Amino acid sequence: MGYSKPKFKEKYGNFINGKFVDPISGEYFDNTSPIDNSLIAKYARSQKEDVDSAVAAANAAKDAWGNTSVTERAALLNKVADIIEANLEEFALVETCDNGKPIRETLNADIPLAVDHWRYFAAVIRAEEGSATELDANTLSMNIKEPLGVIGQIIPWNFPLLMLSWKLPPALAAGNCVVLKPAEQTPSTATLLMEKIADVFPPGVVNIIHGFGPEAGKPLASHSGVDKVAFTGETTTGQLIMQYASKNLNPVTMELGGKSPNIFFNSVMDEDDAFLDKAIEGAVLFAFNQGEVCTCPSRLLVQEDIYDAFLEKVIARTEAAVQADPYDVNTMVGAQASNDQYEKILSYIKIGKEEGAKVLTGGEACKLDGDLANGFYIQPTILEGHNKMRVFQEEIFGPVLSVCKFKDEAEALEIANDTLYGLGAGVWTRDAHQLYQIPRAIKAGRVWVNCYHAYPAHAPFGGYKKSGFGRENHLMMMNHYRQNKNMLISYDKNELGFF
Amino acid sequence: MVHERVAITGKAIKVLDELKEKHGNLIFHQSGGCCDGSAPMVFEEGDMYLDDSDILLGQLEGVNYYMNQDQFEYWKHTHLTIDVTEGRGSSFSLEIPLSVRFIIQSRLLTDEENVFFNEQ
Numbered sequence: 099m100g101y102s103k104p105k106f107k108e109k110y111g112n113f114i115n116g117k118f119v120d121p122i123s124g125e126y127f128d129n130t131s132p133i134d135n136s137l138i139a140k141y142a143r144s145q146k147e148d149v150d151s152a153v154a155a156a157n158a159a160k161d162a163w164g165n166t167s168v169t170e171r172a173a174l175l176n177k178v179a180d181i182i183e184a185n186l187e188e189f190a191l192v193e194t195c196d197n198g199k200p201i202r203e204t205l206n207a208d209i210p211l212a213v214d215h216w217r218y219f220a221a222v223i224r225a226e227e228g229s230a231t232e233l234d235a236n237t238l239s240m241n242i243k244e245p246l247g248v249i250g251q252i253i254p255w256n257f258p259l260l261m262l263s264w265k266l267p268p269a270l271a272a273g274n275c276v277v278l279k280p281a282e283q284t285p286s287t288a289t290l291l292m293e294k295i296a297d298v299f300p301p302g303v304v305n306i307i308h309g310f311g312p313e314a315g316k317p318l319a320s321h322s323g324v325d326k327v328a329f330t331g332e333t334t335t336g337q338l339i340m341q342y343a344s345k346n347l348n349p350v351t352m353e354l355g356g357k358s359p360n361i362f363f364n365s366v367m368d369e370d371d372a373f374l375d376k377a378i379e380g381a382v383l384f385a386f387n388q389g390e391v392c393t394c395p396s397r398l399l400v401q402e403d404i405y406d407a408f409l410e411k412v413i414a415r416t417e418a419a420v421q422a423d424p425y426d427v428n429t430m431v432g433a434q435a436s437n438d439q440y441e442k443i444l445s446y447i448k449i450g451k452e453e454g455a456k457v458l459t460g461g462e463a464c465k466l467d468g469d470l471a472n473g474f475y476i477q478p479t480i481l482e483g484h485n486k487m488r489v490f491q492e493e494i495f496g497p498v499l500s501v502c503k504f505k506d507e508a509e510a511l512e513i514a515n516d517t518l519y520g521l522g523a524g525v526w527t528r529d530a531h532q533l534y535q536i537p538r539a540i541k542a543g544r545v546w547v548n549c550y551h552a553y554p555a556h557a558p559f560g561g562y563k564k565s566g567f568g569r570e571n572h573l574m575m576m577n578h579y580r581q582n583k584n585m586l587i588s589y590d591k592n593e594l595g596f597f
Numbered sequence: 598m599v600h601e602r603v604a605i606t607g608k609a610i611k612v613l614d615e616l617k618e619k620h621g622n623l624i625f626h627q628s629g630g631c632c633d634g635s636a637p638m639v640f641e642e643g644d645m646y647l648d649d650s651d652i653l654l655g656q657l658e659g660v661n662y663y664m665n666q667d668q669f670e671y672w673k674h675t676h677l678t679i680d681v682t683e684g685r686g687s688s689f690s691l692e693i694p695l696s697v698r699f700i701i702q703s704r705l706l707t708d709e710e711n712v713f714f715n716e717q
Contacts, residue, residue, distance in 0.1 A: 127696075143694075254632040255687060281632075281687040311689040332634030333665070334626050334645075335688045341646055355631025392631040438684025438698035442636060449675065449703040488703070491671040492635045518629065518667050564630065564667070 101201055101425040103131070104191045109140035110285070112148055112308055113292040115155035116301025122147045127310070129285060132198035132433040132440075133424050134469040141285045144309035146317040149277070152305040153323040156248040156275035159302030164245040164273040168223045174298055175220035175267055181294050182259075183213045189287055191425075193259055196286040198433030198474065199387055200424045211553060212263035215571070218555035219267035222573050236590035242583040245273030246349075247325040249579060250318045252339075254330045255281035255435050256390040256495075262288055264570050265328055266304065272579040277305045277324070279315055283436050311335070322346055326579065329353070330392070332493075333564060351568025351578050353392060353561060355493045356521030359514040360384075360395035360550065361504075361536065365528040367404045373548075374411075377526045380550045381412045381499075385419055385478040388434050389443075389497040392565075393522030395550055397490055398480075398501040399510055405503040413459050416478050416499075421464050433473045434496060440474035443496030446489055447479060455483035455500070485513045493519070507532070511539050520562030524550045543569070600710045602676060603655040603662050609681040609699060613639070613658055616691050625657070625679065627664040627672075627701075628688065637662070637679055637699045638690035673715060678702040 109126050111118045126140035142148070182189060189212075190204035199208070229241045249269045253261040258280060269276050280288040285308045292306055307314055319327050320342035329339050330353040343350045366377045384395050400408050424432035434440045440463070447461055460479030465471065478497040481489055490500045504510040514523060520542040527533060527548070537545035543560045546552065553559065558572035568578050605613070617623060622642035628634045639660070651663040657679065664672065684698040692699055706714065 256632060282693070283685050283687060310694045311687055312691050313694055315687075316689050331632050332628045332630035332636075332688065334628035334638050335633075336630070338640075338645060338689055353631070355629075355634055390632075436684050436686075438636075438682050438686055438700060441682045441684070441700050445700060445702055446635075449705075452703075452705050486671065488671055488675065492668075493630055494635065495632060 100423070100427065101191055101194075103136070103195055103425070104188070106139040106286070110142065110289045110308070112142045112144055112152065113289070113296075113304070113306040114148075114152045115305070116296065118292070121145070121309070122151070127282070129196070129283070131195050132435050132474045133195065135472040136469070138196060138286060141289070142308040144307045144314040148309070149307055149314055149317040149321060152277045152307050153248060153321050155302035156277050156305055157323055159300055160245070160247050160275045163275055163300060163303050164247070166273070171271055171273065172220040172224050175216050175271060177298050178295050179213045179216035179220065181298070182209065182216070182291070185294060186210070186213075189259060189290060192286050192290050194424050194432070196284045197255065197258060197435050198424055200429040200432040202427050202429065203387060205427070208257055208260045212260045215260075215263040215555045216267045219271040223271045223576070226573065226576070236588055238587045238589070240585040240587065242585065243272070243576070243580045244583045246579060246581060247274060248323060249274045249276045250321060250324040250327045251276060251278040252315055252319065252327070252329045252331065253278065253280055255284040256387060256392075258284040259287040259291065261330060262291070268575045269579045270299070270303065272576050274579055275303050277307060277318060279307045279309070279318055282308070282310050316342070319343070320345065324348065326350065328578070336566065349578070352566035353521075353568075353570065354564060354566040355392045356519035356542070356561065356565045357397060357491060357493055357517045358393050358395050358522040358524070358542070359397045359399050359517070359540070360524035361399045361510050361514060361526065362401065362404070362408060363510075363527040363529060363532055364401040364404045366526050367408060368528055373528070376548075378411045378415050380524060380526060382415045382419070383550050384499040385416065385431055385497040386551055388432060388476070390435060390439070390495050391551070393544065393551070394495070395522070395524050396494065396499060397485070398499050399504050399513055400501065401510070402503040402505055409458065409501065413480060416459055416480060419478055421475060421477065422466065423470060431478060431497060433475050437474055439495060440476060443476050443494055443498060446492070446494045446496070447481070447498060450481045450483065450487065450489035450500070453483065453487045453489070455481040455487055455489055458482050458501070485516055491517065507536065511536070515541050518563060519565045521565035522546065600713045601655050602714060603657060604676070604678040605657040606678060606680045609679050610658055612681050612692055612695065612697055612699070613660060615695070620691055623660045623691070625660055625662040626651075627662070627668065629665070629668050633686045633688045636686065636688075637701055638688055639692060639699060640689065641691070674706055674711060675703045676706050676710065
């Protein structure tokens with residue numbers, strides 16, 4: 099069964115104070131689809147003045163919104179979830195068109211997961227309570243959570259609606275108003291969502307600003323009317339956002355990517371069974387979402403005594419992946435999100451080869467026919483080498499797997515931790531001791547054990563080392579969007595006696 | 598003989614000149630990490646806080662090119678050429694509104710270059 103490119107309007111403005119408005123300069127930019135490089139629509143090219151207007155709207159709305167009951171906020175979050183779910187196919191199709199990822203992923207992963215994140219935060223705030231402690235017979239300490247106020251959020255292009263749904267619901271559930279800037283490569287599902295939920299929240303509670311990083315992202319990140327900035331992206335922009343936040347003495351949370359090891363111990367091949375099949379697929383997940391995932395398991399570490407046999411199966415499964423029209427439900431690997439990503443990935447494959455890595459499969463662009471010839475496709479590629487090579491150390495953000503072998507647990511850990519980053523990792527084994535001990539020794543915020551690429555709303559996610567700080571998802575996320583009000587109450591009628 | 602770690606293509610110089618005219622003095626900083634990471638970014642001089650942990654790789658058309666020293670450890674055996682391609686990054690890099698993106702073309706240092714930079 100196949101789909102085709104959805105219909106769009108000619109142009110879309112920003113969503114500020116409950117309605118769509120033209121950018122103040124009147125300028126728009128062309129947004130194209132990486133599937134065939136065709137025009138999708140024009141989106142607002144915002145400048146500082148547009149950001150000012152959105153931040154002002156959010157500030158005007160924050161007191162009333164912050165005082166709504168959690169019952170009311172939860173009901174509205176659930177309403178958004180219901181609306182996305184009722185239009186799941188439309189959101190999936192628009193996402194595939196904008197990002198290039200296959201429709202089977204958007205239908206079965208991106209959009210259903212986005213729905214669940216809205217529902218999770220709607221549910222979790224109903225069950226949550228503050229605390230009260232009697233410090234002595236006459237003194238009570240009460241902790242009450244209060245919203246920060248206005249949150250600036252800058253999200254990436256690899257999972258546009260899902261990343262929006264990681265960031266917006268907890269901020270709103272906590273009682274904040276938000277100004278969110280989608281990535282300029284993928285503004286479409288955020289816009290579609292605002293069309294569908296325009297009347298759900300009071301005006302000013304949710305605001306969406308489109309445009310380019312230096313023109314719209316920077317004014318948002320540095321705005322004195324914003325109380326906190328949350329960012330997902332790369333390290334240099336992360337540093338800049340922290341600098342700007344330091345001028346406002348604002349808190350920030352950062353998710354900055356990784357170079358995640360996926361480690362397979364020899365016991366994986368003790369049996370030829372369903373678990374072995376699961377493990378092989380777990381290794382091939384490097385190609386999931388065309389490798390454009392912060393936690394892409396892009397370093398495959400395999401124990402030496404099963405190395406050849408295991409790799410043979412991984413290569414066969416990789417070569418069986420269908421790379422074709424992303425609108426076709428049978429397609430497993432789609433287009434890279436933009437031309438510059440495509441060029442960057444090819445330049446990494448080239449330096450990998452120069453550094454002496456051996457191409458085990460792929461290693462080239464993928465040329466598709468017809469209109470797709472204008473799109474940005476790269477063959478899932480496996481490079482064999484060692485951990486000091488650049489293709490083992492840098493986030494390529496493409497379907498490129500770097501593979502090496504290890505002797506024992508100590509060497510596996512040494513290689514796994516020899517990276518600047520610490521976002522994700524995978525450990526695969528049938529050994530009950532390794533199941534616990536190896537993940538504990540890996541310096542990363544999320545270690546998948548006998549699985550990979552699962553992102554449930556109620557499991558916290560975030561990085562160690564240069565992968566950033568703060569956590570997303572889970573109840574603990576809420577505290578990144580709140581103040582703690584401590585009320586220290588005395589029931590003692592007697593004076594201190596000092597004065 | 599004096600060697601350089603970095604170079605820039607003619608096409609990239611044209612973009613750089615356009616940006617200098619609009620923004621004044623500039624720097625390049627090599628990013629790492631997610632999404633638009635592993636790409637060179639260009640900013641107004643003074644926008645980004647730099648210190649001893651930023652290695653100066655060289656100067657291109659009067660524009661200093663920096664990289665964090667942790668990252669440099671893995672890059673120091675390669676020569677980098679800044680090129681430009683059509684595309685749309687999503688960082689704060691100043692060329693993005695022009696619908697182009699600076700990218701890196703890498704090659705291994707020659708034996709002679711390697712001795713010059715890394716073994717003296």
